[in-house]
Amino acid sequence: MAKVSCLLLTVSMTVALALAHDTGNYTLNKREKRELLLRSKRRWVLSTIELVEEDPGPFPKFATQMFNDKTALFKSHQFRLSGTGVTEEPVDVFSIDDEDGVVYVHKPIDRETYPFFHIMFDIINKETGELVDKTLTFDVAITDINDNAPYFEHPVMKASVKENMPEGYLPVPLTARDMDQVNTQNSNISVRVLSQEPAEPKINLKQVEGTKMSQLTFTGCFDYDKVKMYKVVVEARDHGIPALSSTAVVNLHIMDSNTHQPVFKDKTYNTHMMEMESNKEILRVAVTDADTPNTPAWRAVYSIVKGNEEGNYKIETDPKTNEGILTVIKGKDFEKTTLTNVQIAVENEEPLFVCSSGGATVNVTVKVIDVNDPPVFDNKVTNVYGMEEQEVGKVLYKPKVTDVDSDVEKIRYELVEDPAGWFTIDPKTGEVTTVKKMDRESPYVDKDNIYTILIQAIDDGEPPATATGTILVHLGDINDNTPYVVEKKLVMCGNKVIVPVSDKDNHPFGCPCFLSLGADNGDKALKSRWKLDPATGVEAGLVSLKSLPYGNYTVPLVIQDQQGMVVNDTVEVMVCDCGGGDKCRASLPRTSSLGLAAIGLLLAGLLLLLLLLLFLLLCECGGKTFTHLPLNLQDEGNQTLINYNEEGGGSACKVCGGVCMWVTRASVCACVCVCVCVQ
Template identity: 80%
Template sequence: MGRLSLLQLIVSIMVALALAQDTGNYTMNKREKRELLVRSKRRWVLSTIELVEEDPGPYPKIATQMFNDRTPMIRNHQFRISGTGVTEEPLGIFTIGETDGVVYVHKPIDRETYPIFHIKFDIMDKETGNPVDTTLGFDVAIKDINDNAPYFENPVKKASVKESLQEGYLPVPLIAIDRDEANTENSTISIRVLSQEPAEPKINLKQVEGTKMSQLTFTGCFDYDKVKTYIVVVEAKDHGKPALSSTAVVNLQIMDSNTHQPVFKNKTYNAQIMEMESNKEILRVAVTDEDTPNTPAWRAVYSIVKGNEEGNYKIETDPKTNEGILTVIKGKDFEKTTLTNIEIAVENEEPLFVCGSGRANSPKTLTALPQKANVAVKVIDVNDPPEFDKKVTDVYMMEEEETGKVLYKPKVTDVDSDVGKIRYELVEDPAGWVTIDNKTGVVTTVKKMDRESLHVNKDNIYTIIIHAIDDGQPPATGTGTILVHLGDLNDNMPSVVEKELVMCGNKVIVPVVDKDKPPFGCPCTFSLGDNGDKTLKSHWKLDPANGMEAGLVSLKSLPYGNYTVPLVILDQQGQVGKDIVQVMVCDCWKGDKCRASLPRSSILGPAAIGLLLAGLLLLLLLLLFLLLCECGGKTFTHLPLNLQDEGNQTLIKYNEEAGGSACKGEPMLILTPTTPNREVADGMKQATPGIPFTQKTNEMTQETNEMYRTTGRTIVSSSGEGGFSGGGTFQRMGEANGTLRSQGGQGMYQTTSRNNTMRE
């Protein structure tokens, strides 16, 4: 860095020497000198111009003149201005001379509306109209004068204050505003209380530090009974020249406070109550209060100061009348107390306020005592009821004990009557287990007590209530309660809860119950009983076989039907209970419902009805055939039945050597389907196609009856529409079983007749 400076110095000295030697031969012109030095443009003097607001004129008035600090006058230049006050609002304030650069102002200006103007300045070439320099600007500042008086945000204020307000600040803030330039004397404000009516207590005004707000203050006390409204005039004045001011009015409403104690209308009162009387109003006391009615300053609050150490009385305020209501809540015993003196006091809901020596005293420091009154309460004697030494007596015994046991002997006292004249009554004995001696009150059992009875509660307690009644006028009654605690015995056998069960799989749960409590009841032990069925244990087992329920399991697949299973149940003490469970094994439907147990109407459809009608018709046909039984016939005669089906039908006749009995039993036909793939109706229709079933049946019946009359032979035929279906032959199977069977492989039915023979 030092070397560089030295080099520059040497170069500068050499240049100076060279110029000094050549001064006579070379002379710089002005342009060369300017280029050698730093280039600079012409400079226009632009500064902030100040104008006084509200200047009365005359107008137009010269504000300033624009000029060049290098060239006194430039004749070929033209001046122009624009901006606020010229081409922007407010218009028509400023103009400029085009040739001389003089700026004129044309009207007074309000600083509070337009405190400053920003104006742009241009110099144009007259010949070309082009700017000869860059756009410049200058400001016009408006100088403030004290032309605005301070004003209050709320020139009329209303406020309410309690009469008991402690001296100091009032809840009335005041804010004054001045539109003149801030931080000048023109905007500096002083506030004071100009006047107040009435004059006491003294009201002042104080500036709140750190804010522009002032607040009213007062010294002394307000008195609602004397003055209820204050009017305070406050002035705000600035420090300008001349000073300007304005006022605000504060209307101050005084609200009543508790400045008067409630006073009893009477200092002593008398009342009376019946002995042991309770929950009854016995006295009303009244007070006077000069404060505003139905306010916390007026509403009374009563209290009992003395004479209620046992809590026999209470006192409350009637919200409508402001009276004190004295009530006895616990009866007084005449034999202990005949007269009670009670001291009661009264205050207001709001604490008492007292203003002394021009200053308000805090309610906590008041020495004024509440007003008091005395009440003498007389107790009137009444017939006291007999009293049991124990209102509730506990007796303990075991259930099922023998009758005639004395449960209870009462001990009764009566301060007003002879104990020997007291009579006793049994009031509550829901199960009828006891009786009472009307003279002595002794309670004795007349039935065995059962702990499992519905009249015994969950705590094993049976309740008995008795009354003791004296001979007073009117008679008085005392009540005694006997709680009999029953101990449990193993007097109940375990048994099955549900005896009819449905088995859908291979297991069913059998719930049991034992009314005894542990250790006499369940969990129980289960086993299969002995009903003489040796196959019982091969069909069933119990899993689990102990607990509160048993699991009955089938060891093999059982056909649908009802099964009887005997059970043996032992409780914890070995008490044996025997029971039988009916188990239905079935095809279940939605849970544990058997399909067969569903309502018939829900499964009987049109097809079932048709089958039912067909069965009835078949039954009628069988009855008709039974009428064809022959009494005493010997031969079986061929009956032309038009057996035309799938081939020729042949009736093989057998002769019998032995004669038939005089009267043969009616044949019974048993129809057994031998070809399940064919319908019965189809087999019938193949015999004689096209002939209605009823018509064929009638024809067959007539022909058979005719044959029977002419030949006297018994005809046995299969049911159908006039013939047998199939192409087999009938042959006689023997007299022993009387069976007539179709021999053809296509035969559909077997026909069996008991105790009949086939004869010609």
């Protein structure tokens, strides 16, 4: 630790001595030494220098002011300025007040000539002429303004273009430059074709990708016979404020090319030759060509395409007259051939060019015939809202319809689809009104509680046009349905059966429901026989409290929904043996066999019948006849019995051991005799 303290002390003394030497043996006390050590990091203070090029003044003009903390340690000091714009070219641009450090500008600055200035600031002790602090050096950048218009490297350009050049790029590259600061709007350039003479074919400018160069393009074809020179004025404009521009002129000289086919002056030629004559000119053929004479586009090239199979002829071009010279080079035998047809073709040295845009064109005028446009609903699908069971006569919807071809007042409306028949529509206004109470539980209402209506708007056009609108009626629910038992006939296999209940209303008007046993209706043992567990929900449990004989039981129930609506209902419960399943076992089928007791009774009856027949056979019948009862014995039943065989006597019947029985019922007596009569 002692070594570190000594080291720090040595450094402090060294700095203090150095400062004393710089100030010209200026005596400092300990407190001043400490202040100098604390301020050793603070030197120059420079406010921002902002200079705009071409500043109009007035001059001299304040630029900035310099400060240095060490000026407080001296009785006299002097600021000094040097560098570009002061002591170096361009001189006399900047100056500084040597007392207070104020820097002045004395003339406008052109940024394109001097984009920045390298300046050095010093502070000098007047007494010793020595520098008080280190030199401050920095660069002053000049702010750009849009004072330079873009320009073309060549304000007037010339180019030669062949007439047969295909459309696309022209061999005219254009490069525009701007002296203002790069990568700013002041130097961002757009180039365009300002004008062209003549106007056809259309000439444009296109930027060459990846470069700052543009190139002329054209669409169509040049025609040397019509126009031999074009004057194109192009403009370069920057994006500064205000925008500056300049122009250049491009003169395009059109060079003739082979755009005209040579044509023979005569369609047919006749000539003659002597038999076996050779190496002799026999015919000259001439052509006309509208291309420039004595050019490859004009010079003709002849050939024999037919009639020279044996090589008797040749044809050449006269370079002066452009005629074709037909010469016989091998004689012909008159005995073999008396007449020869020779076909000659001609073309130019330069291939023929035909402009692609030279095809025939025709103008076609298409007449558009108006048809009746249909009406248009403002909303093709409309959502309306209502409550079920609300009173009839409420206007639920009125359409808004437009028609560009017909009078809206003459549109009539029809109801196309209303499956439940709840609505009617006014044919003139289209108002849809309820004529029946709506029911949310209707089968025509979908699962989202929406009832759909379709209406039509029909205009009076010729023919009439129709538009269809859809109305979605969203129905709100009310508590208009009582809960009910879903399945009223139940099978109890054990001691409990599930009773399903439901309610067509939605929450909070429907289930879960609350169930209880109903009135016993004289059945005192009802509540001792049954109970409900659970008694709440959409499925209640009906439990038998004791073992019940197999058979059918009627159980009355009271069902209540969430809003307190109560309904009485009953279920029929069949208690049976299910054999481990959930359905009653089927009863045994009936058979035709008899038991032993039945067979015994049947045999006993048959034996009794046989004994009776034997007894009757043993009876004897004599000549006795049946006589009527005396009148005094006929006082009962005489009114109801009819006497037969009163006039004629009956046959004698010998009765032996006859059996007679008196039958008396309802004051009627009769004698029944059973006998066997043998005559």
